[in-house]
Amino acid sequence: MAASDVHPPQSAEKKTARKSGKRSAGGGPTPAMRQYLDQKEEVGDAVLLFRMGDFYETFYDDAKTVARVLGLTLTARNKTTDAPIPMAGVPYHAADTYLARLVRAGYKVAISEQMEDPKQAKGVVKRAVQRIITPGTLTDENLLDGSAANLLVGLCPAGKDWTQGRIGLASVEVSSGRFFAEMLPASRVVDEVARLGPAEIIVPEQAIDAAPQLFGELRSVVGAAISPRAPHVFDRHLAEKRLLKQFNVASLSGFGFDAFDASLSAAAALLDYLAETQRTSLDHIASIAQRHSGEHLMLDQVTLRSLEIESTLRDGQRDGTLLGAIDETVNPMGGRRLREWVCFPLRDAEAIRLRQRAVTALRDQPDRLRAIRGYLHDAGDVERILGRLGVGRVTPRDMAALGRTLESLEPMREAIGPAIGGGDQADALEQIRASLAGLDEIGRRITGYLMEDAPPILRDGNYIADGVDSELDRLRNIETTGAEWLAKYQAEQSQRTGIPTLKIGYNSVFGYYIEVTNQHHDKIPDDYTRKQTVRNAERYITSELKAHENEVLTAADKAKALELELFQRLRDAVAARLPALQAAADAMASLDVLAGFAELA
Template sequence: MTSGGSGSATPLMQQYREIKARHQDAILFFRMGDFYEMFYDDAEVASRAIGLTLTSRNNGGAAEVPLAGIPVKAAAEYLRRLVQQGHRVAICEQVEDPKLAKGIVKREVIETITPGAVFADDLLDGARANYVCAVAMGRDTVGKQGGREGDRVREQIGVAAADLSTGELRLFLVTAADASAVLARLAPRELLLVRNAAHAELDGALQVVEGALVTEREGWEFDAQLATDELTRQFAISSLEGFGLGVEDAAVVGAAGALLRYLRELQPGGLPHLARPVVERPGGVMPLDEMTRRNLELVESLRGGEVAGTLLSVLDRTTTPMGQRQLRQWLLAPLLERDAIDARLDAVMVLVRDPVGRATLREALDGVRDVERLASKAAAGRATPRELRALGDSLARLPQVAAAVHAVLAHANQGGAQGGVLARMLHDWDDGADCAAQLTRMLVARPPLLIGEEDTIAPGVDAALDELRALRDGGKDAIATIQQQERARTGIGSLKVGYNKVFGYFLEISNANRHLVPDDYQRRQTLTGAERYVTPALKEYEEKVLSAAERIEARERELFEALRREAGAAIRRWQAVARRVATIDVLASFADVAEREQYVRPELHDGFDLEITAGRHPVVERMMAREKFIPNDLALTEEAQLIVLTGPNMAGKSTILRQIGLIQLLAQVGAYVPARKARLPIVDRLFTRVGASDNLVRGQSTFMVEMSETSAILHTATKRSLVLLDEIGRGTSTYDGVSIAWSVSEHLHDAIGCKTVFATHYHELTQLANELGGVRNFTVAVREVGDQVLFLHRLVPGGADRSYGIEVGRLAGLPAPVITRAKEVLALLEGEGEQMAARLTADGMQAPASTRRRGPRLKHQLHADQLGFFAEPVAPVDAAATRLKAAVTALDTDSMTPLEALTTLAALKKGAAAP
């Protein structure tokens, strides 16, 4: 911080410096009366960031201090803009009444606002959680007896995530390979890392959250023992065993402790709303890597990260903010346990079968506001009168929600169905009736935003308050009476009683009537065309009214704060209520979409086979008339585990790949799927690599991105995985590309044995069906009518031998001469390729099938020779030249003496001259 000499600083600036020294990484909003002032570097940064006028303040000497300020009443908008730009803002308030202060008013920082630690609605997205995450490294010994020689030590990563706006706390213990999937799923706004730590294992994980604000903390704050003390103190427990945490979980415990310490610094008033942690270990949910999440467009589209055009946009028919957030989390965390999946599917089934009951349930949910965040605000002492009433109104709707769920379950029981998760939601149901009644009874129906603006506490709640209101309202009536009396007494019909904060109540008389003013009128203010007066009677009533108004505000504040404390003290109840409402809301949304879009319940099993009948893409079909979307069947079995999918451009290969992935994911989320029938296994991982692009920020070309993603699949996939690949090897030369695509396919088939669909334009790969027993060829059919190509979008057995790229270019609007020339070039290349294949075969350069290594035959590897079209025509093969070339290639010129070289050259010359 740039500052002048402290010796000449005023007491106010000395106070500022002391506070700023404790919050050097934040912009300090320093309360001075009705303004927040910023000084020195803070003023300069804020003036650039949010367009404030930069002025200066004398520092008690010759130095001028840069200064910028904002009105307290307008602070919310400026604060939002600063935080959205990634700045931290420390709010320093006056914590004593200036009238009672002796010397400088006492000031303290009451909170520090960061992108990951906010409560204000204008800084939050109601449809998604707002996490701040701490990440810590640890080690785990893998072996029968940890620590013995020969045991393998692997890196562990602990991730602690908290949403300050809801009080949610989640702990994840993952391997380095899955850390990126967890962080991508959480999408934190802020990350806590160990200062100056270099962990290569974290690089990939941190790249998926590049937009997060990074906060570095000292390494000792991540110490597991200190963290244990922090956690046990926060949750008033004796040990962490109750959370399922042991000594082997040091990494995640350390991360949780560092996160807790950081949040306490941001919120000096405490964290009473922080919920007990939910611990998630590997095996419960499916990790989704960045490429799969991106390619399937689950929650963000490829077009700028929008929600429109995503799976989330199709499924989101939720009616509550909690449901919206829950739906997003479910889509990013498919389940791996069949019982848990079936429990959700059972709930969706009973809701699908009872459309009337479902409609009643959704109507009841529609009146429930964001209970989770409203309750957190109440617990943190931040809820406004309007927000507290919203909490009460929401809780008052819960009996209707419960009644609607009971009706749906009763209808299901008549048909012999079980309610699954839906039935569990009613176990120990808490509708908060006592608190709802208290809140709605004590608060007026439409409270003001702040105490003092209008009445907040309802009439009849407090006798003392009612008496003060009667006095205030009676005083106002009396003032109106005074106006009528004075008009009659003076004969001045235009006389009026007014009020302002500076002069209080007054009688205003125009200059034209000034000669009629009685002698007992006391002049209070002179205006251009009028005079303002006061009388002893008006002063008496003014004192009564103003005194009553002040006492009313004080009493309302006292009653409201007591009510808010009472509601906030039950935060654990409201958090449990919010989770149940969110779950019910998502299940109802699944059922509503299933009925509207004609989805079916998937049949899940523990085997290998994947069979989809008339499968559809849930997003693409929404964008067109349903009768225009062409459904497709697909089966992956032990005997046909890898499908090579060929076909022309624009035929829909990528759409088919994505719809397979989305159907599998939806099933494991616990939702119905877009198909006529689906018999699906539970896969441990889903990989979808479709297309690629440069990543210039990370210094990676398109092909490097493609190879990196393919490498991740080959190192991570297991026999239980589902792999969906598109155009592997297209980013390099034809020979390289075919070779890589071939070897990747062999590895997936032979070494991993997983279910795979491989879409490609390399028609050479169709030979895999002849080489590998578990490979089948499929293509997307087209129909040629003259020069026109019709894309049928129908998946049929067999392989394609053309890509129809020129036809696609014509459809895209390439000039006619370009299309004509392209067809001529293609014909020449294809003819040259056939001639080259014939010559190679005639010269015996293709070995017998019995001795060849498994791979594409040379007669299909012709694209590598396409450069011959632009060079000289290929001459007929000369046997003598071939022998001479072989002899020269075999020479070891490095070991030859000059004499041997001359002798060899003479022999080669003689051989070349021979017939």
């Protein structure tokens, strides 16, 4: 059973902490521990990573879990009391690595961040849970498998019986925004969920007891985490309101839903879960499509397994499978689309012929095919970059990759053009070509705005290109000339004191300092103020050095704040083109599969 399948019982030690008023050594709770316990109650069964300075700390049962899963040393808070609190922490700058291991082990993880600078805080630092990461709600690149979709599935019965009648099924990939819903017989639920291969399944909380055999089979066959939810989130009236609000429409008929059914209740429950876990905008989930069982051949779990579609019977690996044999895609988007096409084969003969004609047209133009595959190979994973853009977690490196990709779309369109060849062959490729149009300008804006080697972390700064903003250039110039000033000041002080080994250094605790070895202590001027003693030397500051430090550090802080503001403006401008960008990403994924087939042919 996955770690997130059930809510674990509250431990005796945590009950004792609450019952006794969360007592600490001083006879009452510290403000920080009160804050922690309140947030832990808020996030339920998720492991809470609680930011304290340079670490994410965990306490009580969470600490024991983290120590066991991550191989960390379990320590304790209030060690000298009768009730020490188990404690384990990870450095915040390395948290992504530890986070990935916890999620892969099946745990939900809540992230509580400091919402103000601790230096400026009055009393306890304000903290808030920023998001809850679960197996089916991943968006971070380092947590995702580029070759596989990371789906969240919702199930809702049309009536009260899970074993008879019809079941509503919805699936969403928060990392790309793709959203589908369908109704199917209860007898086909396990096969359909197995075909989708979700990472997590959302169900009404009474469902597991109502249909233990069904959910036991789902766990066995699919291996996904099952997360029970309160029944009211599946309520039809609340569900319809949530969907209409999400898509900003008056009716769902434009998406092909003529009547409200249980699949839409499941879809709304997914949106509710994403709102609770992501705690940010979900604007990139802008539509929902109805999946009709008649459009695709039905491949049940036995067929998928016995035909070795994506894993071998012998060792469960991809090598030796159908997908392993035919996958010539060169971009992660295409790899994911190929699995979708293979696991959901078309029934419509004309739709199949359209794909065949496109493959033929590409095959017959090998030079053009080579160029197209080259552009796709160098392109970023646009689907997932746009997903992170939608939830407000896109990085400078993501945006730089998006800009380079968008700049390549026009030459990609030109390469497609001659490959079409006219006539009936034009249909599928012309649709793709049309979806790639008109985005080169936003691509040029992004690449002109960002440094070519933009970092993956916003807080590090140094990602907005020089010349974009005059104030940023001025602040950076202060930092640059600051190094020159220090070199000059060191030379002046060395000459003034007659100490040839005098040097200027910096550390995060004391700032800039002048270091003088002990053999020259008799040459120290009166205006030097001692700050620190180290082995064989003393460290000093002067009023001039302190003033320079304030100027440089203030400029650095202002530059980082301004860069963040400028990046947010760019992000908003790109987000305004989200529908067109998503259409382009969808077209690129299909083009990659078709080009891969042409390469095989």
